[in-house]
Amino acid sequence: MEDNYRVAPPGFTPAQWQTFNEDGIIFIEDALSEEDIDAYIDAIDRVATTHPKYTQGGYLGMENIVERDKVFAGLIDHSRHVGFAYDLFGELLKLHQSQFFLRPPGGKQYNQWHPDGARALPYGVFSPKLPLQIKIGYWLTGLPREKMGNLVVLPGSHRQQYMDGYDTHKSLPGEKVLCPRKGTMTVMHSSIWHRVEPNESNVVRYNIFIAYCPSWVTPADRFHSSPEWLGTLNREQRIIMRSYSHAYHNAKPPASDFPLFLARETGTETDAGAYQPHVQLHRRKRQTMHEQLSR
Numbered sequence: 001m002e003d004n005y006r007v008a009p010p011g012f013t014p015a016q017w018q019t020f021n022e023d024g025i026i027f028i029e030d031a032l033s034e035e036d037i038d039a040y041i042d043a044i045d046r047v048a049t050t051h052p053k054y055t056q057g058g059y060l061g062m063e064n065i066v067e068r069d070k071v072f073a074g075l076i077d078h079s080r081h082v083g084f085a086y087d088l089f090g091e092l093l094k095l096h097q098s099q100f101f102l103r104p105p106g107g108k109q110y111n112q113w114h115p116d117g118a119r120a121l122p123y124g125v126f127s128p129k130l131p132l133q134i135k136i137g138y139w140l141t142g143l144p145r146e147k148m149g150n151l152v153v154l155p156g157s158h159r160q161q162y163m164d165g166y167d168t169h170k171s172l173p174g175e176k177v178l179c180p181r182k183g184t185m186t187v188m189h190s191s192i193w194h195r196v197e198p199n200e201s202n203v204v205r206y207n208i209f210i211a212y213c214p215s216w217v218t219p220a221d222r223f224h225s226s227p228e229w230l231g232t233l234n235r236e237q238r239i240i241m242r243s244y245s246h247a248y249h250n251a252k253p254p255a256s257d258f259p260l261f262l263a264r265e266t267g268t269e270t271d272a273g274a275y276q277p278h279v280q281l282h283r284r285k286r287q288t289m290h291e292q293l294s295r
């Protein structure tokens with residue numbers, strides 16, 4: 001075994017996992033330091049102000065931000081959050097989408113109730129318990145009140161395939177308007193129904209979303225990444241981008257992409273006792289956190 005493989009960073013605590021399953025979202029306050037927040041805001045400003053779509057004081061939503069600035073590339077495998085994705089998608093985790101949003105006052109850029117992911121045949125039809133996408137949110141602006149461009153969720157709705165408010169913006173009983181403190185991190189089941197409030201404050205809402213899925217689910221914001229840019233990444237970041245030229249590698253990645261991480265508890269690259277010794281690592285099924293918990 002190479003000694004430079006990384007042990008999987010921490011993910012869900014048992015209490016967080018329970019809340020995530022019940023509500024479809026968890027909140028981790030003070031996850032980001034002031035320096036981190038400043039660095040992410042500076043990076044957003046750097047990328048935004050040089051983009052042709054940018055207008056001063058205007059709305060801007062950008063995708064595939066990891067390819068646009070080194071600070072964002074560092075988010076692909078950041079130990080602050082990648083362990084949550086590893087708990088769910090294990091050795092096949094992939095970056096699904098990376099985004100930032102500038103939601104300025106007065107804009108009409110709120111949105112309507114929707115779940116993320118496939119619509120005509122949602123992931124939940126096949127995976128009624130486990131998400132096939134999760135979205136990490138970094139809240140870089142404190143949103144102490146409603147009508148500040150807040151994200152609104154319907155807790156527990158991640159297992160609901162139909163919802164009467166769909167494609168409307170109306171306020172619903174049981175909805176939760178997120179009023180996160182600056183520096184909060186959220187981990188959201190992407191099938192939760194959500195919408196965005198208008199921003200009637202005098203503050204621009206800055207935030208970042210990093211979504212993950214299994215490598216065999218399609219990415220949302222790219223087909224492939226440029227080889228030159230991939231060459232600037234560390235090993236885990238490059239693997240997590242899953243920029244394969246052979247399509248079936250998304251389901252069966254090459255042997256060199258294993259292990260992505262070493263097991264948290266044991267520091268090993270295999271699950272003990274599961275296979276005869278001759279079975280190669282990249283052909284082995286590994287247990288995810290959820291499977292280990294339900295043993």
Ligand SMILES: O=C(O)CCC(=O)C(=O)O
Pocket residue numbers: 101111116150151194195196
């Ligand atoms: O900006 C937000 O808070 C959420 C955006 C949204 O609805 C989405 O990315 O699906």
